[in-house]
Amino acid sequence: MTGTSFNATLALIRDTFREAFARRIFWGFFGCCSALLLFLIFILRVDVVQGALATVSIFGNSLPSANVENLVEQTQSVIAMVLYFAGMALSVFASAGLVSAVFEPGRIELLLSKPVSRTHLLLGRYAGNVAVVAANILYLVVCSWIIFGIKTGVWGAGFLISSLCTIFVFSVLLAVIVLVGVIWDSAAVAIMVTFAIMIITPILAQKATIERLLSSEWSRDVVRVLYYTLPKISEISVIIRHLILNQPVESWMPVWSTALFGVGVLSLGIWRFNKRSF
Amino acid sequence: MSAFAIETEGLTRVYRNRWANTELRAVDDVSLQVPEGSTFGLLGANGAGKTTFVKMLLSSVHPTSGTARIFGRNSSEATSRQSVGYLPENHRFPTYMTGWGMLDFYGALSGMDSATRRRKIPELLTLVGLDERAWNTRLGKYSKGMLQRVGLGQAMIHAPRLLVLDEPSDGVDPVGRKQIRDVLQGLEQQGVTIFLNSHLLAEVELFCHDVAIIQKGKLSLAGSVKELTSSGGYRVTAFEVPEALISELATSAKAHSVEHNLLDLLFNTREQANAAVDKLRASACEIESLGATRSTLEEVFIRTISEKKA
Numbered sequence: 397m398t399g400t401s402f403n404a405t406l407a408l409i410r411d412t413f414r415e416a417f418a419r420r421i422f423w424g425f426f427g428c429c430s431a432l433l434l435f436l437i438f439i440l441r442v443d444v445v446q447g448a449l450a451t452v453s454i455f456g457n458s459l460p461s462a463n464v465e466n467l468v469e470q471t472q473s474v475i476a477m478v479l480y481f482a483g484m485a486l487s488v489f490a491s492a493g494l495v496s497a498v499f500e501p502g503r504i505e506l507l508l509s510k511p512v513s514r515t516h517l518l519l520g521r522y523a524g525n526v527a528v529v530a531a532n533i534l535y536l537v538v539c540s541w542i543i544f545g546i547k548t549g550v551w552g553a554g555f556l557i558s559s560l561c562t563i564f565v566f567s568v569l570l571a572v573i574v575l576v577g578v579i580w581d582s583a584a585v586a587i588m589v590t591f592a593i594m595i596i597t598p599i600l601a602q603k604a605t606i607e608r609l610l611s612s613e614w615s616r617d618v619v620r621v622l623y624y625t626l627p628k629i630s631e632i633s634v635i636i637r638h639l640i641l642n643q644p645v646e647s648w649m650p651v652w653s654t655a656l657f658g659v660g661v662l663s664l665g666i667w668r669f670n671k672r673s674f
Numbered sequence: 675m676s677a678f679a680i681e682t683e684g685l686t687r688v689y690r691n692r693w694a695n696t697e698l699r700a701v702d703d704v705s706l707q708v709p710e711g712s713t714f715g716l717l718g719a720n721g722a723g724k725t726t727f728v729k730m731l732l733s734s735v736h737p738t739s740g741t742a743r744i745f746g747r748n749s750s751e752a753t754s755r756q757s758v759g760y761l762p763e764n765h766r767f768p769t770y771m772t773g774w775g776m777l778d779f780y781g782a783l784s785g786m787d788s789a790t791r792r793r794k795i796p797e798l799l800t801l802v803g804l805d806e807r808a809w810n811t812r813l814g815k816y817s818k819g820m821l822q823r824v825g826l827g828q829a830m831i832h833a834p835r836l837l838v839l840d841e842p843s844d845g846v847d848p849v850g851r852k853q854i855r856d857v858l859q860g861l862e863q864q865g866v867t868i869f870l871n872s873h874l875l876a877e878v879e880l881f882c883h884d885v886a887i888i889q890k891g892k893l894s895l896a897g898s899v900k901e902l903t904s905s906g907g908y909r910v911t912a913f914e915v916p917e918a919l920i921s922e923l924a925t926s927a928k929a930h931s932v933e934h935n936l937l938d939l940l941f942n943t944r945e946q947a948n949a950a951v952d953k954l955r956a957s958a959c960e961i962e963s964l965g966a967t968r969s970t971l972e973e974v975f976i977r978t979i980s981e982k983k984a
Contacts, residue, residue: 400785407782411768418770502766506828508734509760509838510783513752673735 404512405520412494412524421490422528429536432475436543468548472555473640475540479533480562480633487529487566488573488590492583494525495573499581504674514670518574522662525570530563554640561636568627568658569593575665578672598630627654676746679836679867680708680731684740687726700726702891703740713868715882717875717975723891724871725763728838732760744836756785759829763840763871769814773804773824776813777831784832798827803853818845826854837861840871855881879971887978895978902974906967908947910939913960923950936962
């Protein structure tokens with residue numbers, strides 16, 4: 397990347413942050429994450445004696461003691477799942493507006509008049525959007541990981557890796573938002589399509605059961621095609637849990653097939669953006 | 675290196691509606707050359723195709739056929755826009771940006787490094803007449819005139835060789851207009867090509883050396899302002915002309931009137947005007963004035979549009 401193109405990329409990323417700040421999206425996320433961190437700092441009290449958990453108390457009430465590592469990993473996996481599903485839904489909701497705003501008449505013409513290729517413009521905005529969400533996810537995960545580490549002495553890397561998986565799945569869903577945004581200029585349609593994917597894919601994850609229930613072969617084929625084509629949000633959540641709980645991951649297929657979907661959809665979005673007149 | 679800042683060949687944009695089976699030729703086979711260093715005005719009624727033409731030039735609309743070149747480079751190449759500054763009509767600058775932030779952002783997109791941007795931004799904001807207090811105010815709080823000024827600033831930030839301005843003084847008060855015109859005149863003296871798309875014909879006449887009129891997507895007329903407005907005829911005025919001579923001269927004049935003993939004659943050709951002067955002097959009438967009359971650009975524009983409609 398040349399200096400000029402690096403400058404342009406940085407400008408696009410910075411601009412996305414500025415817009416996220418102005419729309420209070422960033423601060424909304426940041427506030428939620430900070431509230432959860434404060435909860436961990438002040439409310440959760442863990443006393444460890446010689447590596448074993450002496451007491452765990454929340455709001456001053458003692459909980460049954462258990463193995464420290466197990467308790468920390470279980471708690472981290474709950475945080476990771478909340479972040480994965482609820483955080484993802486919020487991120488999709490917030491990002492749809494950030495993407496479609498770029499295509500507004502009167503704004504897009506000026507952007508396109510600059511000596512930056514359309515692909516570069518779209519990818520710069522995409523990267524900025526991923527960075528906004530990633531900054532908040534990393535803030536929450538890294539800070540809570542440090543808090544857990546200091547309070548319990550458990551420093552497992554699985555929780556940190558899980559945040560990368562969450563960012564990865566968000567970036568795939570953002571590709572869908574970009575494609576829908578480029579085609580229809582509508583944040584609402586982008587949210588609807590992405591939420592539809594988020595709802596359908598966990599159902600498709602029950603592929604074996606669905607196939608047993610279907611009578612015709614062609615309908616089973618449809619389910620199979622949908623399953624292998626669409627991102628595997630539900631399966632990746634299982635992988636995240638396994639990573640945090642230090643359990644072996646049976647198959648990485650959900651990750652790479654989701655990555656393929658993301659690359660395909662983003663490429664389609666870039667192609668459409670390059671073809672479109674504004 | 676091309677001698678033309680802008681060069682289009684058969685540039686056409688057709689919008690097709692497959693459902694209604696209709697098509698609209700927004701720009702139809704426009705071939706235009708704008709020499710480097712010139713000040714060029716593109717005129718046309720609403721919906722004539724001016725904005726589509728400009729958008730094709732800057733690659734936000736893809737042409738159906740034909741080519742557009744900027745300083746010899748195909749306008750579809752991103753690098754061709756390195757030397758172009760653009761102020762769109764009906765712009766919607768991001769309201770969360772400040773005046774400074776906007777110039778910084780578009781400057782970075784134009785390939786400027788941060789040190790150069792920091793140096794140039796205050797110079798430009800001052801040049802376009804933005805008060806220092808407004809530099810760090812969000813654009814959402816700017817008036818229309820202030821937005822035009824900051825928009826002009828962003829178009830100039832990377833010192834382009836070609837400025838494409840769509841209604842640059844829209845919403846700006848008369849003092850501001852004069853200020854903008856002065857800025858543009860300064861750029862013209864530096865050799866910057868200025869392509870102006872405006873409804874304000876008086877402004878175009880005042881500033882541009884060359885114009886083109888576009889009507890229903892087609893190029894109707896192109897030429898220098900001086901040539902286009904000089905075809906008004908020749909006027910002779912004289913005092914106390916005898917009735918008989920008035921009647922004689924009126925036969926060759928295209929218009930005449932008498933007011934307070936002052937005869938006003940309008941001729942199509944210089945020869946007719948000269949012949950009238952000879953007759954007036956032979957009758958010892960005093961010539962008050964003699965000269966070529968000029969049409970205003972507005973008259974030329976309306977005449978062109980009317981001829982086309984007829």
